[in-house]
Amino acid sequence: MxxxxxxxxxxxxxxxxxxxxxxxxxxxxxxxxxxxxHSQNCPLCTEPYSQNVLNQFEDELEQKEQEKQAAIDAEKKKEDFRKVEELANRIIFLKEIEEIEQLIDDNQYEDAIEKLLVLYNEGSYDVNDQKVLFLLGKANFLKGRFDLTINFLFKLVKLNFEYPDGFLYLGKAYEKLGLPDKAKWAFDRAKIE
Ligand SMILES: [Zn+2]
Ligand SMILES: [Zn+2]
Incomplete structure (x- = not known):
């Protein structure tokens, strides 16, 4: 045999x-x-198989091809779903930020900070974290907690050195704490736009 x-x-x-x-x-x-x-050539001698042989596998190959395509489609669907979910989360986040900015405009700093700390502790992705850190700095400044302003805004500028508004409030906080040299350093960074 x-x-x-x-x-x-x-x-x-x-x-x-x-x-x-x-x-x-x-x-x-x-x-x-x-x-x-993988190949239409003999694994041993690499000669192509005859059409007659290949014809007998047409159905099997087509089925395998369809299975492969179905797997690709399923993967793509999963990817699309992930993107939609990410976008939905982003919209929810922006809506929350909008509400928080409104609270700050209405001088409701306690409420704004409380909501911001929830987002802060969730630790969403970087771009979001920066906005959360900035607003935590700003709201604490307006509330008169300059030490916390400095704490949050330092975290922010460590992540992103090109955040003029972050440096602006950092400078204001240093000014309030009677640290003019540090305030000047921060204000100088705030000018870069
Ligand atoms: Zn075998
Ligand atoms: Zn062969």
Missing amino acids: PTCIVCHLEIEENPNTLFKCTNEHPIHRKCLAEWLL
Whole structure:
């Protein structure tokens, strides 16, 4: 009995199970079906399989191709869903920031800070964190907690050195605390726009 060039097991002499390349290298039907997904040439001698052989695998190859496509489609759907979810989260975040900015405009600093701390502790992605840190600095400044302003705004400018408004409130807080040198340093950074 011939042995398969792929799996090295014996093959029954049967046209349904035994296939051969043009150089007569024996291969199992299932081994060849797997192999044809990668190549149409014999794994041993690299001669192309005859059209007659390939024709007998058309259905299997098409099915495999469809399975592959279905997997790609499913992956894409998952990716689309993830993007929509991310966008929805972003919209929710922006809405919350809008409400918080309104609270600050209405001098409701306690409420604004409380909401900001929730977002701060959630630790959303960087761009969001920066806005949260800035508003925490600003609201605490307006509330008169200059030490906390400095604390939050230092975290902010460490993340993003190009945040003029962050430096502006940092400078104002230093000024209030009677630290003119540090205030000047921050105000100088605030001018870069
Ligand atoms: Zn085999
Ligand atoms: Zn061969």
